[in-house]
Amino acid sequence: MRLLRIVPDDTKFDFMRFRRISFPVSAMLSIVAILLFFYHGLNFGIDFIGGTLVEVQTKAGPADLAKMRATVGSLHLGDVQLQEFGAPNDILIRISEQPGGDQAQQAAIQKVRDALGDSVDYRRVEVVGPSVSTELLSYGTIGLVLAIVAILIYLWFRFEWQFALGAMIANVHDLVLTVGFMSLTHIDFDLTSIAALLTILGYSLNDTVVIYDRIREMLRRYKRLPMPALLNASVNATLSRSIVTHVTVAMSLLALLLFGGQAIHSFTATMMFGVVLVGTYTSVFIASPILIYLGVGVGRMGGAEEPEPPIVASTAPPALGKPTAPSARRARARR
Amino acid sequence: MLFFTRWKAAAIVLTALVVCLFAVPNFFPESMVQHWPSWAQRRIVLGLDLQGGSSLLLQVDTNSVRRERLQALDEDVLRVLREARIPFTGRAVRGDHVEVHITRPTDVDNAVGKLRALSQPMPGFLGTTGQRDVEVSENGGLITMTPTEPAIIERIRQAVDQSIEIIQRRVNELGLVEPSIQREGADRILVQVPGLQDPTRLKEILGKTAKLDFRMVDLSMTPEQAAATHPPEDSEILEGQTPGEKYLIEKHVLVSGGDLVDAQAGFDQQTSQPIVNFRFNSSGAQKFAAATQANVGKPFAIVLDNKVISAPVIREPILGGQGQISGNFTVQSANDLAILLRAGALPAPLTIVEERTVGPGLGQDSINAGEHAAYAGAALVIIFMFVTYGLFGLFANIAVTINVAMIFGVLSFLGATLTLPGIAGIVLTVGIAVDSNVLIYERIREEVRAGRSAINAIDAGFTRALATILDSNITTFIAAAVLFYIGSGPVRGFAVTLGVGILTTLFTAFTLTRLIVAYWVRMRRPRTVPI
Numbered sequence: 001m002r003l004l005r006i007v008p009d010d011t012k013f014d015f016m017r018f019r020r021i022s023f024p025v026s027a028m029l030s031i032v033a034i035l036l037f038f039y040h041g042l043n044f045g046i047d048f049i050g051g052t053l054v055e056v057q058t059k060a061g062p063a064d065l066a067k068m069r070a071t072v073g074s075l076h077l078g079d080v081q082l083q084e085f086g087a088p089n090d091i092l093i094r095i096s097e098q099p100g101g102d103q104a105q106q107a108a109i110q111k112v113r114d115a116l117g118d119s120v121d122y123r124r125v126e127v128v129g130p131s132v133s134t135e136l137l138s139y140g141t142i143g144l145v146l147a148i149v150a151i152l153i154y155l156w157f158r159f160e161w162q163f164a165l166g167a168m169i170a171n172v173h174d175l176v177l178t179v180g181f182m183s184l185t186h187i188d189f190d191l192t193s194i195a196a197l198l199t200i201l202g203y204s205l206n207d208t209v210v211i212y213d214r215i216r217e218m219l220r221r222y223k224r225l226p227m228p229a230l231l232n233a234s235v236n237a238t239l240s241r242s243i244v245t246h247v248t249v250a251m252s253l254l255a256l257l258l259f260g261g262q263a264i265h266s267f268t269a270t271m272m273f274g275v276v277l278v279g280t281y282t283s284v285f286i287a288s289p290i291l292i293y294l295g296v297g298v299g300r301m302g303g304a305e306e307p308e309p310p311i312v313a314s315t316a317p318p319a320l321g322k323p324t325a326p327s328a329r330r331a332r333a334r335r
Numbered sequence: 336m337l338f339f340t341r342w343k344a345a346a347i348v349l350t351a352l353v354v355c356l357f358a359v360p361n362f363f364p365e366s367m368v369q370h371w372p373s374w375a376q377r378r379i380v381l382g383l384d385l386q387g388g389s390s391l392l393l394q395v396d397t398n399s400v401r402r403e404r405l406q407a408l409d410e411d412v413l414r415v416l417r418e419a420r421i422p423f424t425g426r427a428v429r430g431d432h433v434e435v436h437i438t439r440p441t442d443v444d445n446a447v448g449k450l451r452a453l454s455q456p457m458p459g460f461l462g463t464t465g466q467r468d469v470e471v472s473e474n475g476g477l478i479t480m481t482p483t484e485p486a487i488i489e490r491i492r493q494a495v496d497q498s499i500e501i502i503q504r505r506v507n508e509l510g511l512v513e514p515s516i517q518r519e520g521a522d523r524i525l526v527q528v529p530g531l532q533d534p535t536r537l538k539e540i541l542g543k544t545a546k547l548d549f550r551m552v553d554l555s556m557t558p559e560q561a562a563a564t565h566p567p568e569d570s571e572i573l574e575g576q577t578p579g580e581k582y583l584i585e586k587h588v589l590v591s592g593g594d595l596v597d598a599q600a601g602f603d604q605q606t607s608q609p610i611v612n613f614r615f616n617s618s619g620a621q622k623f624a625a626a627t628q629a630n631v632g633k634p635f636a637i638v639l640d641n642k643v644i645s646a647p648v649i650r651e652p653i654l655g656g657q658g659q660i661s662g663n664f665t666v667q668s669a670n671d672l673a674i675l676l677r678a679g680a681l682p683a684p685l686t687i688v689e690e691r692t693v694g695p696g697l698g699q700d701s702i703n704a705g706e707h708a709a710y711a712g713a714a715l716v717i718i719f720m721f722v723t724y725g726l727f728g729l730f731a732n733i734a735v736t737i738n739v740a741m742i743f744g745v746l747s748f749l750g751a752t753l754t755l756p757g758i759a760g761i762v763l764t765v766g767i768a769v770d771s772n773v774l775i776y777e778r779i780r781e782e783v784r785a786g787r788s789a790i791n792a793i794d795a796g797f798t799r800a801l802a803t804i805l806d807s808n809i810t811t812f813i814a815a816a817v818l819f820y821i822g823s824g825p826v827r828g829f830a831v832t833l834g835v836g837i838l839t840t841l842f843t844a845f846t847l848t849r850l851i852v853a854y855w856v857r858m859r860r861p862r863t864v865p866i
Binding site for chain 2: 003004005006055057101102103105106109110113121122123124125126127128129131132136139140142143147150151154155158191192194195198199201202203205206207209210213214217237238240241244245247248249251252253254255256258259260261263264267268271
């Protein structure tokens with residue numbers, strides 16, 4: 001049976017050449033993302049800034065949004081937003097945090113219930129008071145920082161410090177770009193978004209570690225290969241695996257995006273961006289070349305030109321093919 | 336790497352089987368599962384976002400606990416100094432302490448000694464820790480008594496425990512199904528009631544402290560006079576049920592709600608208005624009898640949560656320890672008050688700081704969405720793996736299927752909660768679990784290209800890949816662990832399934848896939864690897 005080969009066996013792309021483009025581009029995108037975060041802001045959900053979220057379903061046909069807006073508006077609860085949520089009779093009402101502490105939030109939701117009465121089914125009600133929202137926000141931020149530090153320590157333990165630092169820069173860059181994406185698309189930013197960011201971090205590191213593992217192995221075996229060539233060889237060798245895995249994860253996320261429903265929509269969209277788009281790009285074009293700048297492999301024996309390791313070039317197994325001069329050279333190099 | 340002794344192989348298969356079996360109770364209805372032995376009954380709990388229901392996070396008012404402690408200390412100081420006949424001035428509660436000035440310098444030592452006796456040693460793990468629960472200090476005749484922080488924290492902890500008990504009773508009275516009431520942190524309580532659609536009544540019931548006192552009305556002046564000047568030292572102004580209504584009530588409590596043994600809603604025989612009938616225990620009945628005997632013809636006040644709900648005149652001594660409370664009750668409010676009195680008063684007021692309610696419609700929709708996504712995702716991945724790796728893809732699919740079954744098994748065993756993000760976590764784990772197999776297979780392909788024989792290539796593929804699998808999964812696991820720690824509710828469900836998924840993935844990658852491939856190799860003794 002002919003098997004699917006998305007990536008040919010003997011790719012020899014020069015990924016490292018692009019670092020002169022990819023680094024400035026990434027730096028620029030990061031700055032844009034940070035600016036977006038500060039000036040455009042994130043669409044913080046009630047988890048982080050408090051308030052009330054009510055999802056109602058009108059019992060008698062599609063909702064009259066204007067009328068509902070007027071009804072809720074007349075309750076004088078401050079900033080109130082209503083929008084359709086999935087189906088024409090599904091309305092999402094969002095009320096900003098009321099002054100007066102936790103009790104005021106309760107009073108507000110009671111007013112809304114009284115005002116809308118029996119005309120709607122309450123699909124979902126969420127009320128978050130000021131004490132809990134500040135906690136969730138600080139826990140969320142602390143969590144992200146803690147995860148970054150913990151993983152940094154773990155990588156330092158398993159690899160050399162340049163690898164740990166390189167991985168961190170690449171993956172924090174991932175997070176920055178994802179936050180920029182969330183700011184741009186005005187996607188809901190709540191506790192599940194923090195979950196998405198942490199998963200993107202973990203998963204993107206997953207990717208980077210696989211490449212680093214190969215680089216480490218190559219560093220041991222090919223002591224005289226110049227870094228760009230060695231890194232290219234590593235990335236090319238792991239390319240097939242990377243693509244296949246990214247396809248499978250993308251398929252899982254696609255299924256979630258298409259079928260998972262509105263409730264986790266923001267979560268899945270964020271994951272899709274962070275893992276599939278950005279994660280792949282940074283693992284190849286940032287995490288690997290950055291090792292050059294961090295001085296990995298500098299202490300090895302000097303850079304005499306070496307033939308490429310067998311992994312990158314196409315090889316026929318010696319038993320079957322006729323031994324040619326390149327093959328003999330490679331056999332010597334392997335020893 | 337490909338060599339498995341019979342014992343090892345059997346152990347691996349058995350472990351996988353046992354873990355998967357734990358998932359079985361989830362597929363049978365509750366009625367059947369009840370008859371099975373208790374260790375076989377563990378199931379996955381559906382989160383509220385899938386089941387529908389209400390979740391309320393209540394905060395215990397710790398300031399109230401501190402205030403009550405200080406007030407109790409204040410009254411103790413008064414009692415001790417009066418009994419010892421030591422004159423004093425300026426007895427007051429200030430900030431976090433009680434202070435009192437002893438008039439005669441000669442009394443100071445005596446006073447300090449007597450007041451120090453009020454301080455109790457704090458219990459520790461092995462006897463007393465040496466710390467006391469009240470710090471007593473004296474400076475120039477001014478004695479300051481400060482409850483220590485550990486003592487306050489202990490009191491708060493007790494208050495929370497007591498609150499949980501009382502909430503349990505109140506919730507039971509409402510007839511709610513299987514509520515879960517748990518402590519959350521130092522001073523919060525999480526109440527989760529599956530299936531509850533409108534928590535309004537529950538919130539009302541939990542929001543009331545329900546402290547009931549019987550006290551005498553102070554007739555020495557009218558409430559308006561007291562408001563204008565200063566109320567007498569032992570009385571205070573309290574509001575009635577209608578706005579603007581004021582009463583001057585003595586601070587001294589004749590009988591408290593703690594002595595109630597029963598309360599029932601009913602109807603007044605003459606007016607047919609809803610009322611609440613109550614009955615005291617013997618100690619309360621005695622106190623009530625004594626109080627009513629001494630005060631015939633005078634009004635006494637029934638005070639609920641510092642509001643006067645009724646102030647009837649004592650017509651005759653009540654010796655039987657029974658009575659009724661009438662006020663502006665509706666049938667519902669009379670019933671609610673009876674529930675509150677039966678369950679008991681909360682030691683401190685509760686505030687609702689977070690509320691999440693999910694209706695059954697949304698819950699069912701979420702379950703359906705989760706299921707569809709899971710099947711679709713699994714189908715896509717399985718087809719892709721088969722198309723890309725052929726026979727070995729099939730092995731990977733088997734391993735991943737067992738992986739998912741094991742995830743359910745572990746979740747069942749832990750009695751963990753499954754939420755919608757949790758289902759997303761499982762779908763994601765399928766995508767990630769495949770990665771371990773992909774790493775192995777790609778490595779095998781490479782080894783074949785480098786010229787190894789089939790069996791050596793397979794063996795080398797496994798050897799080289801496993802270290803990488805470990806490293807890469809651990810980083811995701813750290814992220815899941817942090818998320819578990821900082822998350823709550825549905826997000827925590829996601830962290831749990833992700834974390835469990837990684838553990839089962841590591842297990843299946845290191846053992847099951849290898850086992851299947853090893854078995855195939857032994858049976859077929861291949862010359863080439865069909866990858």
